[in-house]
Amino acid sequence: xxxxxxxxxxxxxxxxxxxxxxxxxxxxxxxxxxxxxxxxxxxxxxxxxxxxxxxxxxxxxxxxxxxxxxxxxxxxxxxxxxxxxxxxxxxxxxxxxxxxxxxxxxxxxxxxxxxxxxxxxxxxxxxxxxxxxxxxxxxxxxx
Amino acid sequence: xxxxxxxxxxxxxxxxxxxxxxxxxxxxxxxxxxxxxxxxxxxxxxxxxxxxxxxxxxxxxxxxxxxxxxxxxxxxxxxxxxxxxxxxxxxxxxxxxxxxxxxxxxxxxxxxxxxxxxxxxxxxxxxxxxxxxxxxxxxxxxxxxxxxxxxxxxxxxxxxxxxxxxxxxxxxxxxxxxxxxxxxxxxxxxxxxxxxxxxxxxxxxxxxxxxxxxxxxxxxxxxxxxxxxxxxxxxxxxxxxxxxxxxxxxxxxxxxxxxxxxxxxxxxxxxxxxxxxxxxxxxxxxxxxxxxxxxxxxxxxxxxxxxxxxxxxxxxxxxxxxxxxxxxxxxxxxxxxxxxxxxxxxxxxxxxxxxxxxxxxxxxxxxxxxxxxxxxxxxxxxxxxxxxxxxxxxxxxxxxxxx
Numbered sequence: 001x002x003x004x005x006x007x008x009x010x011x012x013x014x015x016x017x018x019x020x021x022x023x024x025x026x027x028x029x030x031x032x033x034x035x036x037x038x039x040x041x042x043x044x045x046x047x048x049x050x051x052x053x054x055x056x057x058x059x060x061x062x063x064x065x066x067x068x069x070x071x072x073x074x075x076x077x078x079x080x081x082x083x084x085x086x087x088x089x090x091x092x093x094x095x096x097x098x099x100x101x102x103x104x105x106x107x108x109x110x111x112x113x114x115x116x117x118x119x120x121x122x123x124x125x126x127x128x129x130x131x132x133x134x135x136x137x138x139x140x141x142x143x
Numbered sequence: 144x145x146x147x148x149x150x151x152x153x154x155x156x157x158x159x160x161x162x163x164x165x166x167x168x169x170x171x172x173x174x175x176x177x178x179x180x181x182x183x184x185x186x187x188x189x190x191x192x193x194x195x196x197x198x199x200x201x202x203x204x205x206x207x208x209x210x211x212x213x214x215x216x217x218x219x220x221x222x223x224x225x226x227x228x229x230x231x232x233x234x235x236x237x238x239x240x241x242x243x244x245x246x247x248x249x250x251x252x253x254x255x256x257x258x259x260x261x262x263x264x265x266x267x268x269x270x271x272x273x274x275x276x277x278x279x280x281x282x283x284x285x286x287x288x289x290x291x292x293x294x295x296x297x298x299x300x301x302x303x304x305x306x307x308x309x310x311x312x313x314x315x316x317x318x319x320x321x322x323x324x325x326x327x328x329x330x331x332x333x334x335x336x337x338x339x340x341x342x343x344x345x346x347x348x349x350x351x352x353x354x355x356x357x358x359x360x361x362x363x364x365x366x367x368x369x370x371x372x373x374x375x376x377x378x379x380x381x382x383x384x385x386x387x388x389x390x391x392x393x394x395x396x397x398x399x400x401x402x403x404x405x406x407x408x409x410x411x412x413x414x415x416x417x418x419x420x421x422x423x424x425x426x427x428x429x430x431x432x433x434x435x436x437x438x439x440x441x442x443x444x445x446x447x448x449x450x451x452x453x454x455x456x457x458x459x460x461x462x463x464x465x466x467x468x469x470x471x472x473x474x475x476x477x478x479x480x481x482x483x484x485x486x487x488x489x490x491x492x493x494x495x496x497x498x499x500x501x502x503x504x505x506x507x508x509x510x511x512x513x514x515x516x517x518x519x520x521x522x523x524x525x526x527x528x529x530x531x532x533x534x535x536x537x538x539x540x541x542x543x544x545x546x
Contacts, residue, residue: 011458014528018527019533028530032491032492032531035452036452037530038530039530055528055529055530055533056530057450057452057528057530057531058455059452059453059455060458062455063528
């Protein structure tokens with residue numbers, strides 16, 4: 001298993017890492033038993049995500065996909081952010097080893113979880129917009 | 144990657160560099176004494192003599208006789224041969240279909256036992272206690288009249304704990320049960336005498352003791368029925384066919400002599416380094432040493448750190464020039480954490496944050512200093528971005544009972 005240079009770059013120098021105080025929404029996916037948790041914070045002005053940050057417990061790919069996902073949605077509208085797929089995150093990182101694909105899925109779900117939280121805080125039911133966020137999809141571990 | 148950083152190889156339990164002494168001993172057998180040891184002419188016999196000298200030397204290191212040593216390609220082959228060969232022979236000759244092993248064996252043993260289960264054998268997987276040790280009384284209680292074989296590793300590869308092998312040998316002998324041990328990690332670190340310790344079969348590997356990869360050995364006490372590993376020519380007393388890997392066998396013999404001649408010096412040098420490392424690392428908040436501190440290889444330590452995942456820890460250590468390993472499954476392509484760490488009672492959440500550091504003859508006190516300088520910063524950095532660490536600090540999850 002070898003990571004691409006881009007994965008290693010985002011792992012070694014993660015972008016937008018850390019806790020956010022004045023967030024508009026925060027979502028957390030994954031669980032410690034599986035070995036990865038991603039927490040994504042977004043700050044929304046109008047319908048634009050003006051700031052984003054993450055905290056991740058997990059492997060190199062989990063950290064790198066979190067970092068890349070934040071870069072890909074920063075400055076985008078919520079609608080654009082919700083269209084970000086795990087495949088796009090992987091492609092932006094020049095690929096992931098097959099066993100690490102689930103990390104990119106977590107990154108996609110973390111964004112959706114943060115947006116859901118944002119809508120909830122606005123008193124809007126997020127489900128029709130964001131959809132269901134499945135628990136621990138593709139992880140395959142025994143919980 | 145910064146190429147100016149210090150390089151510390153702290154993964155000697157994974158493999159070791161070939162020593163100059165071993166390399167020099169092997170060189171003549173590639174281009175000069177390249178004959179087939181089975182050939183009758185001089186070039187063949189020139190290769191045959193060192194092969195048999197290597198066998199005698201390897202035997203002497205274990206307290207065995209030369210005709211009880213079989214050269215193989217690796218430790219895994221030795222384990223496969225010993226366990227499958229003895230189990231099948233025992234079932235055929237004595238109708239005994241039961242094997243006893245432990246839950247934290249190397250996969251070369253565990254997967255071999257699982258393969259035998261598919262052939263109809265029953266296997267008891269003894270529990271391993273928190274201290275990383277099996278209990279002799281539990282082993283004895285598991286022996287039945289159908290037990291063909293006990294296989295328990297001498298020292299664990301992931302956490303370094305040394306099992307009570309002489310006591311296990313005694314129990315097996317008393318019950319007339321064959322006893323195999325995987326001693327791949329123990330060679331050169333523990334005094335082994337197969338006769339005094341009642342070991343019927345013992346696996347070892349060259350590349351853990353500064354011989355090259357691709358050579359190992361299996362001791363089979365004379366008189367123990369073990370099916371042939373590979374059918375073909377008369378090599379290895381007709382039990383493991385295939386032209387002998389003379390150069391590497393000579394390398395293995397050179398390495399094992401050096402390793403076993405210098406056990407006391409190695410233990411005396413590495414133990415204080417290891418203990419200083421343990422004391423230093425355990426100063427890191429919410430860290431633990433995995434397995435008994437006392438019954439431990441002189442150069443092998445394993446830790447868990449709350450709120451940190453093992454693979455990212457390894458990658459960051461690598462960026463600082465430190466080669467280490469983790470029980471973390473991420474590295475081996477599965478998502479479950481190490482079966483060894485789970486076997487000693489750790490939950491997944493803690494087992495994910497593991498780190499193994501293993502020292503050998505080429506490590507120095509400066510390596511310990513360097514690791515102790517770098518590791519706490521890396522743990523801090525990873526914890527600062529870890530939502531799990533956040534949850535641990537705020538008390539919403541609590542793994543302290545496992546520390």
